[in-house]
Amino acid sequence: MTRIAGRFTRVEPRRRVRQLVLGLLSDLPRKNCWTIAEWAGQTTPDGMxxxxxxxxxxxxxxxxxxxxxxxxxxxxxxxxxxxDETGDVKKGTHTVGVQRQYTGTAGRIENAQVAVYLVYAGQRGHAAVDRELYVPRSWTADPDRCQAAGLGENTAFATKPELATRMITRFLDVGHHASWVAGDEVYGGNPKLRTALEERGTGYVLAVACSHEVTTGAGKFRADTLAKKVPKRAWQKLSAGPGAKGHRFYNWAVIDLPDPRAGSRQLLIRRNRSTGELAYYRCYSPASVPLTVLVRVAGSRWRVEEFFQSGKGLAALDEHQVRRYISWSRWVTLAMLAHAFLAVIRADEHTRPAPDALIPLTCNEIQRLFITLVVRPVHDAAHRLGWSVWRRRHQARSQASHYRRQATQAKIGSVKRAV
Structure with a gap:
């Protein structure tokens, strides 16, 4: 919290942001301004x-x-x-960026808000370092709607790969280095993103569809067509990295793609050892690298899924009940900070040998210990009863407002019918 304290010129928001981050790390069953304010000992959610x-x-x-x-x-x-992107299922039409669209969170088309995240994945751990809200064309084509949600009226539409390019560029432009970029088919199928990475000399292993076409010395072929031509001796059993149940072994094959430009380009193919299911990746590196390196990078993509799971489960990344863009960006940024704290503590703990018969501390266990032993607040009955009164008063006002609106709409309708 000391690291970000200078971003707040007044002491009140500086103290309140600390309470909010602690609330994001708490064991509350639901986390929003109401529940965190009560947990932190405030009398109303107005401050949050x-x-x-x-x-x-x-x-x-x-x-x-x-x-x-x-x-x-x-x-x-x-x-x-x-x-990678993740979606948060929403109700209504006023939450910034919401529309009916596919989201992997639900596994189907839902009314949802989608954001793209950039996760830094190293040997010591992984955490998100950037985020961009995906604003659909249905929003950017309506300046009034954008302005009402806190977006600029000149907000331009950007695809998910364009948002990814924006975040990667921002990361590299401040002087940080990353040898590789990984992503799923949404990003691998975008030639502009691949070109932007190649121009910066950044390697990538990006998934592509089975119908993706690549050019070989014998001509242009679909990825699944080339997979059928791979001889049995070309497949190698390699681990894509450790998982919850041990190493994730697959069969892998690689096909070199000739290109007059500098660098090394390949089509990487992964085959499930049980089902035979195939997956395909476009690969680039400034210099030739072994197959094991490409496999390691391809396996790193799952780290973003782990971030979504822990970020939502431990730091309430998806529990923002806000409509405007500024509130969304603030909530998810603080959730990223809360998750990064857990990831850093975990990385430090893993440098120490664990006691016999114990695994090293996980982010889940660190959160439990931190809240239980360090910051669990204790409030008396008067505080709890005061919040009960506040909630019921707020709900009564909301109910009366709904009834007034319904009565007004009914009166307007009767006047129109009379006319």
Missing amino acids: QHLLGRAKWDADQVRDDVREYVMEHLHDDQAVLVV
């Missing part, structure tokens, strides 16, 4: 809502602080930048 919506501070500057914190503690010369 002010911090997210109206207080003067720049979430992008705090995002930069989070990035520097992660780089200081998790730096790795062979780290991988992983890009």
